[in-house]
């Protein structure tokens with residue numbers, strides 16, 4: 001069997017934020033820098049920008065947060081009015097700087113820069129094929145495979161056909177910001193697994209993983225890039241062309257973007273993330289509400305869920321009866337977050353992860369003492385946070401602690417852009433909800449149903465990637481079940497904007 005790009009846990013996965021801008025006259029570096037700041041939650045391991053001044057590329061890629069990766073002189077050296085940027089998600093182990101992005105390289109067919117969010121499932125195959133044709137690779141990531149394939153196609157095709165051919169060759173999840181010489185492109189995989197949107201600025205256009213980055217630049221969201229679509233920004237910032245290069249019967253939008261990963265103020269695939277989370281909270285009350293004195297979120301991830309849950313709890317009782325004059329629940333902050341502690345996920349050992357939860361969250365005694373409380377969070381992955389919190393809140397004097405989770409149990413890893421831990425580490429992989437309840441020490445525990453997720457996203461189950469909660473993936477993954485459809489390549493007439 002031919003080698004594949006994804007083996008559980010042993011391949012670098014591109015879990016990231018991407019951006020591209022094309023401006024009329026202004027330098028692109030600073031807007032790219034601000035946009036990367038807005039996308040910082042999508043990746044903290046490294047940050048990079050590549051620009052083009054009409055003659056040549058300029059690039060700066062550094063390990064660390066956006067604010068640390070660039071100084072004034074770096075930004076000044078990045079000249080040109082078009083460019084792309086990237087923030088990379090933290091992964092276990094050390095960063096190989098050759099994997100940091102944007103990936104940039106010059107070929108006979110011109111210079112290319114690439115920022116990738118997602119994960120290919122056949123990168124190894126593509127690399128082997130290209131290596132046999134004489135291409136030399138400097139990193140082991142997917143992104144370089146895409147760059148080489150595209151460069152090869154550009155030798156004998158125009159830009160649009162070259163991208164289409166590459167889209168026919170690579171399989172898996174990808175939202176790409178590409179720079180070919182001074183032209184910026186956005187490409188979203190045919191199932192639209194990772195987000196990518198298009199926006200208009202006063203003096204140009206922008207492509208970004210999330211609309212919050214467009215807001216930061218005082219721009220207007222135009223729309224999501226469609227699954228299988230290529231958007232080409234004109235180098236002078238005056239307009240854009242779009243090409244529907246591949247059409248599939250179904251999408252596979254990642255539901256977890258709305259549940260956890262994306263910013264609440266972003267609009268993704270037509271839904272404002274904050275409203276979806278509140279709606280998920282309302283469903284959670286309808287499905288498994290429990291009458292307690294206090295409802296409190298795990299900050300910050302559980303906030304929108306808890307506010308929707310508490311709103312619904314104040315309208316109907318747990319039995320679904322109108323509340324009338326009966327007093328409802330109190331919605332309160334019962335946990336304080338130390339905002340200077342990073343995500344617990346990047347702690348390499350379980351012991352460090354447990355310590356990090358304690359450092360990060362502290363109960364407010366007066367909110368919980370002598371009360372029955374419901375704690376709301378978006379998800380349980382390893383169970384570290386829930387176990388620690390139940391213990392902390394009980395120690396602070398709560399009489400009962402009920403846990404409500406705004407997503408279904410995570411039973412399988414994510415291979416397409418979100419670090420979900422390995423199957424062995426997932427607390428729900430082989431346990432019933434009752435077994436998990438017992439392990440985390442809660443008085444009751446309920447998750448949300450998959451149907452509620454589809455309903456809150458105004459989508460059918462078939463159009464979502466639910467791999468982490470069903471174990472069935474929309475792309476081929478070795479040793480995993482799949483629900484893949486066949487692509488129907490097409491080329492449509494371009495839709496144009498601007499002049």
Ligand code: AMP
Nearest residue numbers: 301345379380381382383384385419420
């Ligand atoms: P755990 O403590 O392992 O059960 O992780 C659950 C907590 O981590 C929840 O508070 C989530 O908000 C957060 N979380 C969920 N998914 C991720 C992820 N992929 N990376 C980092 N944190 C996450």
